[in-house]
Amino acid sequence: MEQYDVAIVGYGPTGATLAHLLGQCGLSVLVLEREGAAYHLPRAVHFDAEVMRVFQWIGIADAMQELTCLHPGMRFVGPDGALLLDWPRPQGTGPQGWRANYRFHQPDLERLLRDAMESRPxxxxxxxxxxxxxxxxxxxxxxxxEDMSRGKVERARARYVVGCDGARSLIRRFIESGMEDYGFHERWLVIDVILNGDKPELGDHSIQYCVPERPSTYVRTPGRRRRWEITVLPDETTAEMTRPEKVWDMLSPWLKPDEAELERAAVYVFHSLVAEDWRKGRLLLAGDACHQTPPFMGQGMCAGVRDVANLYWKLALVCKGAVTGDAAERLLDTYESERKPNAREYIQTAVRLGGLINTCGTEAALRAALPGNRGSAKMESIAPPIGPGLGVGDVAGRLFGQPRLADGRLMDEVYRHRWVVVADAALAAGVELPPGIGLVTTENSADAAEHLERLATRAVLLRPDRHTLGGADTATELAALLERALPDPVKSQEPEMV
Structure with a gap:
């Protein structure tokens, strides 16, 4: 019987990203996928800088960036066409070393992920x-x-199994997890088109049309692709709404039939669910298998990539025997305790936003529904910290930026999958770092001080997933923080297979 460190069920973006990360750490990985090829039509259309940073780790970020389009932001418009709220997205390179947001065509991403997998023995x-x-x-x-290409039943064995197998997850059924329900279950018609020519009046912004009778969303995607998501009313059937004549009727405020080709029209039910249990023994969940969100925040695929960025290095340490016994169990338990609150907050915010879009929310109500905007006329992006787990202190669990080193390289190009101290040079000089831990200081990085200033601290210890284990303002505090660091997942010794 074939034996592996980790088996991944599902080969979408979440499963493929996890396979890349585990492979880079030296683990043997089996990926099982029911379909014969990647889905050829668009699904997810947005990801953010945090996700692009993970793509940087696995080596596809530069190629992916060439296939994306700029995303200037989102606007909320009332029934009379008046602007209710502007939610601009920062342009240019941000703290993560990449643009804040990207619009993309999911088949492009899946192709890059799968092509790159050929170099992962x-x-x-x-x-x-x-x-x-x-x-x-x-x-x-x-x-x-069952290997359906041969009609033969096979067996394999793995230390751990991660279900990245979507909303109807088989692994979730074996875990027997219930679902926390946040009350949003609506049918929406999703329409993807390819324009026959330029149509600049559609604009580059995403637009939420807050029209009580028929809320809808417009999204610009790369090239001449465009998407609309339109509410389906209770008395309307899926068959009726997906007829080409009906689809063009729905698109009539924006497009005529001779201006574009229909690529896809389908009715989806948008849910707001979080699995009660993300782990049972050696079975774990990631992506849509453990959370499903309405699309209004554009965080569905992003959440899955965040899951595996949190999980991969913990699995690597356990599978390589660097962390054992009760300590290994506690480490794996932090996956759910850290990721679940973060995913839940994004979903609850999307639910609030969806409710306001459906009821034609006022400008003030829209701002109030989205945390972190401090009452400004323009919305600010939110980035909730992860939940309690490995971190200590007030700045624990924050996603840290990516300083650029003096030689021009980004930090993660030099210290991929490693623990890193980012510190004021004078403070760092008073601390002896354990072997293998990277060091970025205000002397060897021009912007390290800016990154530290965002957290109002003089030093941080970064985990392999680039969340902070904690902050320090003195050499003594930093030394105490370093005592909590675990081995690097790529440097741990790999034990014999089970």
Missing amino acids: EVTVRTRCDLFMVEQDDAGVTLRY
């Missing part, structure tokens, strides 16, 4: 394989699946 990908049985014991997990 640690990762075995099996498509057209339908998993049907998962049995875990004290030492690992046995999986049974």
Whole structure:
């Protein structure tokens, strides 16, 4: 029977990203995917700088950036066309080393992820394989699946299994997790078109049309692709709404049939759900398998990538034997405790925003629904910290920026998957760093001081996922923080397979 460190069920962006990260850490990985090829039509259309930074780690960020388009921001418009709220997105390179937001075509991303996987000998990908049985014991997990290309039942064994298998997750069923329901369940018609020619009057901003009778959303995507999401009323059927004549009727305020080709029209039910249990023993969940969000914040795929960025290095440390026993259990438990509150806050914000869009919210109400805007006329982006877990102190759990070093390289190009201290040079001089921990100071990075200033601290210890373990203002505090650092996932010794 084949044996692996980690088996991943599902080969969408979440599963593929996790496979890349685990492979880079030296783990043997099996990916099982029921479909024979990546889905060819657009689904997710937005990701942010935090996600692009993860793509940087796995080596596809530069190629992906070439396939995206600028995203100037989102506007909320009332029934009379009046602007209710402007939510601009920062342009240019931001603290993460990348633009704040990107519009993209998901098949482009899936192609890059899958092409790059060919250079990962640690990762075995099996498509057209339908998993049907998962049995875990004290030492690992046995999986049974049908290789549908041959009509043959196969078995494999892994130390851990991660379900990246979507909203109808089989792994979630084996975990037997219920779902926390935040009350948003609506049908929307999603229409993707390819323009026959330029139509600049549509604009580059995303627009939320706060029209009580028929709320809708417009999204600019790369090239001549455009998307509309339009509410389906209770008495309207899916068959009726997806007829081409009906679709063009829905698009009539913006487009005529001779101005574009329909690429896809489908009715989706947008949910607001979070799994109660993200882990049961050696089974874990990531992505849509453990949370589903309305699309108004553009955070669906982003949340899945955040999940695996939090999880990969913890699995690597456990599988390599660098963390064992009760300490390993506690480390894996921090995955849910840290990620769940963050995912929940994004979803609850999207629910509030969706409710206001549906009821034609006022400018003041829209601003109040979105935390962190301090009552300004323009919305600010939110970035909630992760929940309690490994971090200590007031600045624990914050996503830290990516300083640029004196030689021009970004920090993660030099210290990928490693623990890093970013500190005031004078403070760092008084502390001896353990072997393997990277160091960025205000002397070898022109912008390190700016990153530290955002957290009002003189030093931070960054985890491999670039969240802060904590901050320090003295050499003594930094030394105490360093005692909490774990080994680097890429440097730990790998034990024999189970």
